[in-house]
């Protein structure tokens with residue numbers, strides 16, 4: 001038997017795992033009690049990591065579709081097939097090849113680092129990712145306020161006295177844009193030390209049940225609530241609470257002016273939250289010694305996601321809580337580029353637009369809600385081929401049916417994925433990367449959103465049988481550059497490593513400043529291409545040894561710390577973190593301020609409908625997560641899916657009674673774009689007028705996942721509408737979908 005310690009790659013929480021590999025076979029996973037960050041915590045998904053590794057349905061050999069049948073082939077043959085399929089299309093029009101990056105691609109440093117090379121090699125504007133069914137509004141508001149789309153403050157969970165949480169359920173999700181293993185335990189500690197947790201959610205969630213107070217909200221209306229809170233705070237204290245931030249912020253007057261119309265009494269009916277409650281929330285935020293506002297998925301995948309993302313941080317600024325202990329703070333991850341001084345180029349959107357709807361790009365991508373039309377609408381630049389990497393857009397994007405039709409119509413498709421599922425079944429070639437236990441791990445993305453600064457590297461446990469993630473991506477990149485299918489991937493590795501080291505040694509704030517790039521590369525200890533780039537990033541990062549030896553972080557120190565290295569609590573980062581041209585925090589970015597008119601007009605429409613005979617309060621559909629499920633893809637692991645069916649429609653008793661719905665019986669749910677049948681579960685945890693169905697299910701058409709097909713469930717994205725987007729950001733509206741529900 002051997003014991004290994006590693007970071008779980010499955011969600012953003014980065015828990016430390018203790019993995020026992022038995023000689024006779026079998027893998028046992030427990031929480032690593034010595035992990036500096038998670039201290040033994042793990043969830044059911046993490047403990048099923050061995051089952052994922054051993055899943056007989058997990059692909060270990062590439063598949064090529066021959067006469068409509070996915071057939072195992074060897075790797076060279078698979079890359080030949082990729083070149084044969086993509087080559088002719090790329091030769092005619094590079095814009096005709098699109099790429100979609102899914103969620104797990106960012107949970108692995110090899111794919112996170114090398115995906116950029118592939119995108120560059122493809123030279124296409126048809127770039128999509130799961131960001132636009134998720135956190136895109138936060139990138140945009142961070143870009144506009146702080147100058148960088150990744151400068152996202154996180155609540156200082158372990159030190160705050162007051163946490164106002166909207167649209168997040170970390171007891172199920174373990175947190176997002178807030179990396180905090182054992183989030184639940186940290187919330188319990190918050191209330192145990194006399195702090196307060198207030199949860200705003202249309203469902204009394206597992207997190208709401210831990211809270212000091214839970215307040216229901218009508219789905220999609222958080223922006224109005226937040227504007228109401230801003231309004232009260234400014235009326236109470238104007239800008240007197242900015243304290244040390246005073247000299248680093250601009251736009252206070254515009255913020256005050258533009259939110260003046262959103263008084264609590266003007267928005268209370270719209271939000272379903274009383275003026276008294278709204279006012280009290282604002283006063284409590286001001287009164288608490290330290291406080292943080294944190295909002296996540298339920299507020300971002302909404303009609304006013306951009307406004308929510310902005311106003312949350314505007315409140316953190318106004319209450320003087322941005323960038324101070326106990327407030328909302330900027331992490332400093334070990335693989336980030338150190339910054340010497342404030343100021344930069346700032347953030348721009350719309351550097352190009354989508355072909356069909358002319359929708360502006362953000363963070364280099366077109367929102368995925370536009371993907372189906374880009375594939376289905378004829379004309380120059382029509383997408384005829386797709387590469388999907390670690391994504392299941394046929395289940396995760398709005399209007400699954402049209403997305404499925406779009407993928408079905410492609411001339412060529414290549415998927416980098418570990419399962420043959422609803423999306424990859426359309427692929428001509430499927431290239432499976434190694435299992436999580438066959439590769440090293442370092443969370444290059446999530447230490448950037450972490451409530452403590454952490455570095456934790458895990459070596460691979462098992463040897464891999466096929467190529468690494470970076471080899472698959474490098475070989476695809478070479479094919480995209482028009483090279484032969486057997487071209488040497490070293491070209492891509494070298495280019496990536498060189499560019500990282502070149503810029504790091506030119507960065508005056510980096511400990512590696514002035515080192516000769518070649519000498520720097522000569523000191524690298526890591527062996528795999530992805531690890532070498534990672535090592536270079538860390539050694540030139542804020543805690544690095546700068547390739548000079550000495551005290552700082554290097555690869556050896558990471559290897560010597562199997563339980564991770566705690567780099568301490570979050571520190572203050574303003575002004576250095578600010579990349580706006582003015583080197584200030586913009587409290588009132590023009591585009592977001594203008595978007596308040598759209599909110600205002602929606603509130604007016606609501607009031608008009610409410611005053612008239614037409615009821616504005618039909619049923620609204622929201623989603624939910626469960627601790628045993630992971631978006632659309634961990635449903636093939638029996639221990640996680642067995643038991644009581646979880647893909648049920650939660651309905652409030654009053655709504656059920658009005659429609660004659662019976663607990664346990666089927667109901668028909670219909671929206672503008674589709675309808676499906678789901679089992680009803682009656683519960684007063686749901687706000688009246690709101691029903692909830694989890695996403696990611698509906699595996700009837702997933703050919704390669706035997707277990708998931710048995711626990712198929714229904715695909716909630718058959719109901720979500722691709723035309724419903726937050727027009728400010730392009731993010732899909734996945735919550736608050738108007739539906740009708742009838743008993744069957």
Ligand SMILES: Nc1nc2c(c(=O)[nH]1)N[C@H]1C(S)=C(S)[C@@H](COP(=O)(O)OP(=O)(O)OC[C@H]3O[C@@H](n4cnc5c(=O)[nH]c(N)nc54)[C@H](O)[C@@H]3O)O[C@H]1N2
Pocket residue numbers: 101102103104105108130133134297389390391392393395396397416417418419421433436623624630631632633695696716717720734
């Ligand atoms: N209605 C509704 N829809 C939603 C959401 C919602 O709340 N409600 N949530 C949205 C959110 S937040 C997200 S992030 C998206 C996620 O949407 P996607 O990123 O499109 O898809 P996932 O469901 O995460 O599926 C991951 C895919 O990666 C594959 N995979 C798993 N591990 C690996 C690996 O190590 N390497 C590779 N190459 N592939 C792997 C799986 O087989 C699967 O095909 O869904 C969104 N969709």
Ligand SMILES: Nc1nc2c(c(=O)[nH]1)N[C@H]1C(S)=C(S)[C@@H](COP(=O)(O)OP(=O)(O)OC[C@H]3O[C@@H](n4cnc5c(=O)[nH]c(N)nc54)[C@H](O)[C@@H]3O)O[C@H]1N2
Pocket residue numbers: 011012103134166167168169170172173174175176200201202203205217218219220221222296297298299302622623624625626627628629630631632735736
């Ligand atoms: N177990 C598990 N963990 C996961 C995932 C998973 O699928 N399963 N997915 C991972 C991913 S990719 C992500 S992005 C994160 C997401 O993590 P979270 O941001 O915590 O997302 P959810 O758990 O979906 O919680 C969203 C909450 O928003 C509420 N909500 C819906 N509409 C509204 C609204 O209009 N206003 C308000 N205030 N609330 C609303 C819902 O009721 C729900 O409780 O979770 C990650 N972790």
Ligand code: SF4
Pocket residue numbers: 008009010011012013014015041042043044045046047174181
């Ligand atoms: S909470 Fe997330 S990181 Fe921790 S064990 Fe579960 S899936 Fe893995």
Ligand SMILES: [Mo]
Pocket residue numbers: 103134
């Ligand atoms: Mo997500």
